[in-house]
Amino acid sequence: MTTRLGLTPSQTVGPFLHIGLVWPDGPFVVPEGTAGAMWIAGTVYDGDGQPVPDAVVETWQADPDGRFHHPDDPRGAIPSAVADFRGFGRCETDESGRYRVLTVKPGALPSPDGGTEAPHLNISVLARGLLNRVVTRLFFPDEPELNRADPVLSALPDDRRATLVAEPEGEGLRFDIRLQGDGETVFFEV
């Protein structure tokens, strides 16, 4: 019955997002030189298959032990064993639509229903032409068992699930994001 205030609506970041949203250390979820760190990189495409050069990709994830240093993690907020682990990454796309973040693989997570969530990154994409962020998830290709049992991934239609599983590329991973059209990435309402 309590009165709830009206939310402030979302608006696009616009074409000049680089002024406000670029951090020099943005792509570094972990510092360079961190044991086990890998680059996750990819391209953001529009509905014509053209790269999107004015987007920001943000990532959020658990640490390798599957923990969050956050008061709403009911298992307790504990600092990560990985030094200077931020959990958060942010990278603007370049003129060829590419972004990248340096991170470590998160651990699996317990789910409130007693199941297990496969290791994943939550990803927000903000861009000119997006009036609100779109949200997707990245899963890891070397976790076929956990991915198969993951409550989010396993609920998706077979032909769309692959859009959320990154591909090995060099020493790291590739995760392209297709905003629209053929091979459109699965996006979530959170």
Add this chain to the structure above:
Amino acid sequence: MTETTNHLLLPRYPLVEGVHPPLDSPGYRSTALRHPVQPLVLLPQRLTEVTGPLLGEERVGELDHDLTRQHEGEPQGQRIIVHGQVLEEDGRPVRNTLVEVWQANAAGRYRHAIDNWPAPLDPDFTGVGRCLTDDRGRYRFVTVRPGAYPWRNHDNAWRPAHIHFSLFGRAFTQRLVTQMYFPGDPLFFQDPIFNSVPDERARQRMIASYDHDATEAEWALGFRFDIVLRGPRASVFEEEDDE
């Protein structure tokens, strides 16, 4: 099914319908090739969604809240104070959360490589600010009033003057980027970005109010802009059982 074996009681952030603009908003032409066509899939809120980056003092420099003092001289234009509170839906303040802003200068020009319309740059203005909210959720910036600027979306298209705001709250679910507009702007009627928000009352919530109490004599005009983020409800399982 509803038995909890590992006692993971998480806050839940209910979805609020009818506030945010549809991603497919034909009046804003750039949405045409950038909005997903497939329906969004509902993502249950679990640990990754109810947590989020708690960014603190390390992200904020000493003069980041004052966009008029980041260069040798003072920028051109009308000096203003923009302040307000970051709140959750139930009115609770969001404390110690990062607020990022960016804007055009007084002539309506951004300090950005692709902004090259014939309005002057100001060597004393970058147009970027950051601060943390205090323990009552309050933030405050000193800046200059941004100008309107033309864009090519439609014939004789002009963006109403605005300041971009980026907010994190404390959970992934709360992330918000919006734009703050100024009261009485005559350009609202033709702006498809402002008007992409379908609900009239929700649109009004993007407009700051002139605040005479915040206005400082002989110095600067005050504007108040409160920002409301999605708020949590206490217990997840009771509500889910109701459904």
